[in-house]
Amino acid sequence: MEGVTATLSKPALKIGPYEVDPPVVLAPMAGITNVAFRRLCREYGAGLYVCEMITARAVVERHPGTMHMMSFDHGEYPRSMQLYGVDPKTMREAVKIIVGEGLADHIDQNYGCPVAKVTRKGGGAALPYKRTLFGNIVRASVEAAEPAGVPVTVKFRVGIDDEHHTYLDAGRIAEAEGAAAVSLHARTASQRYSGEADWTRISRLKEAVTSIPVLGNGDIFSADDALRMVAETGCDGVVVGRGCLGRPWLFGELEAAFAGRPAPQGPNLGEVSRVLRRHAELLIEHDGAAKALRDLRKHMAWYFMGFPIGSELRRSFAMVSSLDELDDLITRLDHDAPFPSEALGPRGRQGSPGKVTLPHGWLDDPDDPCVPEGADVMHSGG
Incomplete structure (x- = not known):
């Protein structure tokens, strides 16, 4: 980069x-x-x-x-x-x-x-x-x-x-x-x-x-x-x-x-750990500790993508339940490990293509103005 x-x-x-x-x-x-x-x-x-x-x-x-x-x-x-x-x-x-x-x-x-x-x-x-x-x-x-x-x-x-x-x-x-x-x-x-x-x-x-x-x-x-x-x-x-x-x-x-400036180098593992800790603090401020730490777990694989972290330590991060536990796990990381180039590619869900599920007769009339029944009965957030 x-x-x-x-x-x-x-x-x-x-x-x-x-x-x-x-x-x-x-x-x-x-x-x-x-x-x-x-x-x-x-x-x-x-x-x-x-x-x-x-x-x-x-x-x-x-x-x-x-x-x-x-x-x-x-x-x-x-x-x-x-x-x-x-x-x-x-x-x-x-x-x-x-x-x-x-x-x-x-x-x-x-x-x-x-x-x-x-x-x-x-x-x-x-x-x-x-x-x-x-x-x-x-x-x-x-x-x-x-x-x-x-x-x-x-x-x-x-x-x-x-x-x-x-x-x-x-x-x-x-x-x-x-x-x-x-x-x-x-x-x-x-x-x-x-x-x-x-x-x-x-x-x-x-x-x-x-x-x-x-x-x-x-x-x-x-x-x-x-x-x-x-x-x-x-x-x-x-x-x-x-x-x-x-x-x-x-x-x-x-x-x-x-802005026409060179993009900064990717952070080393120590800086990533600091960002992760900051993320935890902000989540706790918004949702309280219990919900925040549960929410944070899904982010762990993304933060550590490509870094040399053992499978046991990865599992521990993915099950973290308190800020003290997170701090302890962070001390076990190699903070000098450089940002891996393979972490620049796709991340998050990818899945496979597939047939789109539609209501019966949905494709019959594109100018039908009728509101689809039950389509808005869902929780916010997707």
Whole structure:
């Protein structure tokens, strides 16, 4: 990564009234992008950091767990909230609550989830196929947010599968209905997170959507990847998801690269341990020790990816139950071990491609405006 510099000169990314510099957005990830992880990432670099997915229905019903998830750190600005819903009326009401009570400064809508429990109800990546319904949802959200000056953005995938691409229609519809920006995860729902993202789709979306920013998402695991995506596709910014798992310092590397500075060297194991300890402290501050340490366990493999750590010590980290225990385990690490080059590649879930589960008759009429039954009966966070 040393020596990577930006050779790009593009206008600053603006989402509504907000300038996003560098043009980097943290993708909302269920169980990951809580207030603690966002703060950790923000300590390395500027950008836009989106919270975990919040369901519109849970906002309207004032679900206690959801209201706790709608937390932002002091100084976090703009406060970016991802809102999910399939019913224009529910989305309108939820947005009214959010903007009326000053709960967020930016609302992002995600129609890219490929998980079967979501698509089988007509939600997530299945929904943009219903063009009229999709447009109604975006319009209702924009109209509810507009009086408060809160921008609404929309994220989606290439389509359901290779026979049913929806991204160009989705981009044009979102643009026409007043979205402030669109983001494309350059995979179909059937790909899930497998294979490679097709960045040429981002280029095509950029050609189709001309009056608002287009952001690209998929396979950004380094600062060089981000610069290359912008150079190859012409997109206005990048959305980073799995690449920052166990690597919150990636946002510092991205900030340096987009500013034309060499990206800093990856941290040694001692510095990674310090970051891990900081992550634990922030989680405890947000959720209390018991829940925080349970939550931290899933991050261990990502933090230590590629480092020379014995299997027994890895298992101990993955079962940690107290801060004292974490501190003891950290003392057993080789703090001088350098950051491994093999840790720069893909991380997080990948899985295999597969057939997308859809409601019966879902593909019959793309202009059917009917709200899919039961698709919003799910917990916030995905």
